[in-house]
Amino acid sequence: MASTDAALQIPALDTASxxxxxxxxxxxxxxxxxxxxxxxxxxxxxxxWLVQLxxxxxxxxxDSSLLFVPTLDGFRALLQGSFPRSxxxxxxxxxxxxxxxxxxxxxxxxxxTRWRFPGRRHVALWILVTRMAPPIAFTIPFFLAYxxxxxxxxxxxxxxxxxxxxxxxxxxxxxxxxxAVPTALEEAAYIDGCGxxxxxxxxxxxxxxxxxxxxAVLCFIFAWNDFFYALILTRTQAVTAPVxxxxxxxxxxxxxxxxxxxxxxxxxxxxxxxxxxxxxLVHGLTAGGVKD
Amino acid sequence: xxxxxxxxxxxTPGLRAAHAxxxxxxxxxxxxxxxxxxxxxxxxxxxxxxxxxxxxxxLTPLSLTDPxxxxxxxxxxxxxxxxxxxxxxxxxxxxxxxxxxxxxxxxLAVGLALALLLNRPxxxxxxxxxxxxxxxxxxxxxVALIWKILFTPDVSPLHHALESIGWPVRSLIANPDTALxxxxxxxxWQWFPFTMLMVLAALQMxxxxxxxxxxxxxxxxxxxxxxxxxxxxxxxxxxxxxxRLIDSFKAFPLIFVLTDGGPGNVTEVTNYYGxxxxxxxxxxxYASAIxxxxxxxxxxxxxxxxxxxxxxxxKH
Numbered sequence: 262m263a264s265t266d267a268a269l270q271i272p273a274l275d276t277a278s279x280x281x282x283x284x285x286x287x288x289x290x291x292x293x294x295x296x297x298x299x300x301x302x303x304x305x306x307x308x309x310w311l312v313q314l315x316x317x318x319x320x321x322x323x324d325s326s327l328l329f330v331p332t333l334d335g336f337r338a339l340l341q342g343s344f345p346r347s348x349x350x351x352x353x354x355x356x357x358x359x360x361x362x363x364x365x366x367x368x369x370x371x372x373x374t375r376w377r378f379p380g381r382r383h384v385a386l387w388i389l390v391t392r393m394a395p396p397i398a399f400t401i402p403f404f405l406a407y408x409x410x411x412x413x414x415x416x417x418x419x420x421x422x423x424x425x426x427x428x429x430x431x432x433x434x435x436x437x438x439x440x441a442v443p444t445a446l447e448e449a450a451y452i453d454g455c456g457x458x459x460x461x462x463x464x465x466x467x468x469x470x471x472x473x474x475x476x477a478v479l480c481f482i483f484a485w486n487d488f489f490y491a492l493i494l495t496r497t498q499a500v501t502a503p504v505x506x507x508x509x510x511x512x513x514x515x516x517x518x519x520x521x522x523x524x525x526x527x528x529x530x531x532x533x534x535x536x537x538x539x540x541x542l543v544h545g546l547t548a549g550g551v552k553d
Numbered sequence: 554x555x556x557x558x559x560x561x562x563x564x565t566p567g568l569r570a571a572h573a574x575x576x577x578x579x580x581x582x583x584x585x586x587x588x589x590x591x592x593x594x595x596x597x598x599x600x601x602x603x604x605x606x607x608x609x610x611x612l613t614p615l616s617l618t619d620p621x622x623x624x625x626x627x628x629x630x631x632x633x634x635x636x637x638x639x640x641x642x643x644x645x646x647x648x649x650x651x652x653x654x655x656x657x658x659x660x661l662a663v664g665l666a667l668a669l670l671l672n673r674p675x676x677x678x679x680x681x682x683x684x685x686x687x688x689x690x691x692x693x694x695x696v697a698l699i700w701k702i703l704f705t706p707d708v709s710p711l712h713h714a715l716e717s718i719g720w721p722v723r724s725l726i727a728n729p730d731t732a733l734x735x736x737x738x739x740x741x742w743q744w745f746p747f748t749m750l751m752v753l754a755a756l757q758m759x760x761x762x763x764x765x766x767x768x769x770x771x772x773x774x775x776x777x778x779x780x781x782x783x784x785x786x787x788x789x790x791x792x793x794x795x796x797r798l799i800d801s802f803k804a805f806p807l808i809f810v811l812t813d814g815g816p817g818n819v820t821e822v823t824n825y826y827g828x829x830x831x832x833x834x835x836x837x838x839y840a841s842a843i844x845x846x847x848x849x850x851x852x853x854x855x856x857x858x859x860x861x862x863x864x865x866x867x868k869h
Contacts, residue, residue, distance in 0.1 A: 293670065293673060293678070294675060294677045294678060294681075296670065297670055297671055297677070297678055297681045298677070298681060300667070300670075301681050301684055301685060304685065304688065304742070305684065305687060307699045307700065307702075307703055307742070308687060308688065308691070308699060310699070310702065310703070310710060311695070311698065311699045311702060314702065314708070322708065323707055323708060325710040325713040325714065365591050365592045365595055366592055368588035368589070368591070368592070369588060369589045369591070369592030369593070371588060372585040372586070372588040372589040373589065375585065376581075376582065376585035376586075376589070378582075378585075384593070386859060387596075388596065390852070390855050391596065393799050393851055393852075393854075393855045394600065394604070394848060394851060395802055395803045395824060395844070395847050395848060395851055396803060396805075397803075397824055397827050397831075397840075397843075397847060398603070398604060398607055398844045398845070398847065399599075399600070399604075399607075400831070401607060401610065401831050401837060401840055401841050401844055402602075402603035402604075402606040402607050402610070403603060404831070404832075405606075405610070405837065406603075406606075421599065422599075424595060424599055425599050425600055428592065428595065428596060428599075429596075432592060451577075456580075456584065457580075457581055457584035457585065457588075458584055458587075482690065485692065486692040486693060486694075488692070488693055488694045488805070488806045488809075489803075489805050489806070492809075503692055503694035503695075503806075506694055506695075506698060507694065507809070507810065510698070510701065510810065517702070517707075517708050520698065521698075521702070524694075524695045524698045524699070527692055527694070527695055528691050528692055528695045531690055531691065531692060532687065532690070532691075535686065535687070535690045539683055539686070
């Protein structure tokens with residue numbers, strides 16, 4: 262017990278074994294867990310407040326009491342407006358953008374992993390830097406170009422813009438997954454007469470499938486979470502759910518339960534995915550930051 | 554070539570294999586180039602081309618009123634000269650620096666403290682670690698909405714609580730003295746999990762031996778942290794700080810929803826000022842100059858990240 266703890270413990274003072282040391286150690290650990298739980302409750306309080314507000318009847322809205330009969334009025338009000346359409350738009354744009362980034366990015370990541378060409382590091386670094394670039398720098402040229410190309414306020418146009426960050430994410434993440442697949446299997450396939458991409462398709466890709474799934478989820482979340490591009494590049498037809506929520510705030514700012522219901526629906530897929538792929542998510546959110 | 558092959562082949566089968574292998578290597582290279590090319594072309598078209606267009610546009614007085622007539626290069630540096638005299642722009646940079654410094658410092662402090670608190674092998678703490686990530690993955694617009702609710706006296710439980718103890722407070726985001734700090738606070742709430750995650754990862758890679766040795770020698774908790782743990786996680790903290798600093802230049806939804814740059818323009822950061830110039834006033838040329846300045850700042854910081862955190866990555 263003491264030795265397994267010591268591996269991850271910072272203050273090793275209380276790991277000295279002995280019957281007398283055991284009780285304070287346990288107390289301290291419980292104290293730590295209690296403190297962590299209390300801080301977690303405080304941290305998540307704003308988030309939970311939004312969720313409960315979505316179920317609050319309009320009459321109790323300005324009352325801080327948690328004693329109310331939950332109602333779905335807020336959600337019902339949402340269904341009658343244009344919100345369902347913007348929600349579908351969000352789904353369509355995020356799916357389309359994810360599909361495009363995977364189709365282009367996965368082969369590129371594979372080539373970058375297996376092919377050590379001169380200048381490879383510079384290409385990889387350039388791809389990472391595109392993730393860093395501020396959206397405003399891309400928005401102005403895209404806004405002007407889309408006016409000419411007729412892509413303004415279209416789902417396709419928005420999905421294309423999302424490639425500016427999603428493509429970098431796919432190439433970056435998939436490299437680590439492909440590195441984990443041993444090359445011996447591919448080499449065996451080459452000897453049997455497989456081409457590079459045939460071997461990739463039949464052997465490497467199936468082995469890296471969990472990585473592809475996790476990357477897809479991350480791409481979806483990043484596209485889903487975008488607000489800035491959608492605000493500027495859409496007007497009426499291709500409005501996404503985050504923009505729709507802001508429209509509620511600006512034009513129907515008193516309908517708090519409807520707004521809170523919209524917020525709850527928008528974050529629902531993200532929170533769901535977070536629970537599903539937590540481990541990979543951590544990897545993706547810190548992409549480029551940790552030396553691994 | 555063919556003759557050489559037929560001559561050499563019977564004598565040394567190994568040479569033929571080498572030839573075949575060279576051809577195979579070339580085919581492999583071609584195949585890889587074929588796989589990489591589409592991504593590079595697309596990236597070129599959607600990142601480098603717009604960046605170049607941005608710089609070109611920043612050299613013109615392009616605006617909505619007369620797009621064709623204002624697209625000329627008679628005074629290419631006019632926008633940049635104007636920037637230096639524009640007090641609203643200079644003020645926005647000061648606001649940006651205040652906001653970035655406050656929120657990055659808070660994020661590092663809170664993230665570090667929580668990572669140290671949660672860094673124990675325990676099932677409870679493991680679950681808590683996961684739950685702490687929620688603010689970071691929420692859509693930024695939902696985060697803005699959450700804080701809009703908490704900062705609006707009508708519906709905020711905090712305002713209600715303060716009122717009930719006889720201490721009503723003005724909304725923090727409507728008060729020019731506190732609006733910027735309210736945004737820094739909300740931003741910290743959203744992003745401290747990033748630092749927490751990175752520091753936790755670094756702590757778990759830390760070897761246990763030096764700690765054990767030092768504690769046997771009678772080092773205090775503080776000494777252990779100061780001389781062993783902190784030096785180990787310092788590089789991670791630096792990279793975290795730079796990453797968050799870069800991202801803080803892009804802060805948009807929080808400001809858009811909470812204050813809209815106000816009251817007055819105390820929360821108008823550079824990014825937001827560029828947005829207003831481009832999409833409220835439609836001075837695209839001028840806004841491009843602002844965006845170019847931000848882009849240059851981000852590149853400089855990214856280069857710093859490359860120097861500090863990333864150089865090791867390439868070597869290993």
